[in-house]
Amino acid sequence: MPRYDRDEVARRSGHATWEDAVRATADLTQQEAGAVLGVSHPTVRSWRAELGVGVAAPRTSAPERAAAFRADERDARHGSANGYRNLGCRCARCTAAWTDYQRQRRG
Template sequence: MPRYDRDEVARRAGFGDWREAVAATAGLSQQEAARVLGVSHPTVRTWRAAAGQSVAVARPTAEQAREAFRADPGDERHGSANGYRNLGCRCPACTAAWSRYRRERAAGGS
């Protein structure tokens, strides 16, 4: 996208200029920021680099994500095989979901 279009795109998304848009979406992934701004994620990457900002958002480690999941009983992933297997939750709902999943797999279901 040509430079002179940056400000116009940012204004359409509700920001004063492209630098303000980049700053306001700094905590979002490139894909999330692209949706907010109405541009492609490579454009977000280019804008962040031009503004001297880190291109990628720091993400929590896998263990930090697991801990945050376990600490939030309202997370919609509780009661799923994913919660048990990938996120390491052993709450009764996740344990039951994992047991159900394993029974279905053993019976030939998918």
């Protein structure tokens, strides 16, 4: 939707700009906000996404968290079998911990 149409929609519902309208209705569900603003709820969703309103912070995936762990050598999990096996770290401390762990298991 072109910007001038968005602002027209916002003015009809008593807001100065579409950004104001989106922020003012941020606490409503998409359906409720759509009813207030006179647009469809997918439109509300796309407007909110554009402004970053009411959008949960993106959750990081397990591989991303593991990569972040490996990149941070101060992370306390280095030097653990968990760091080696589950998080995929091959630093000297994790490798040593994994070797020890295997040795103990073979006992």
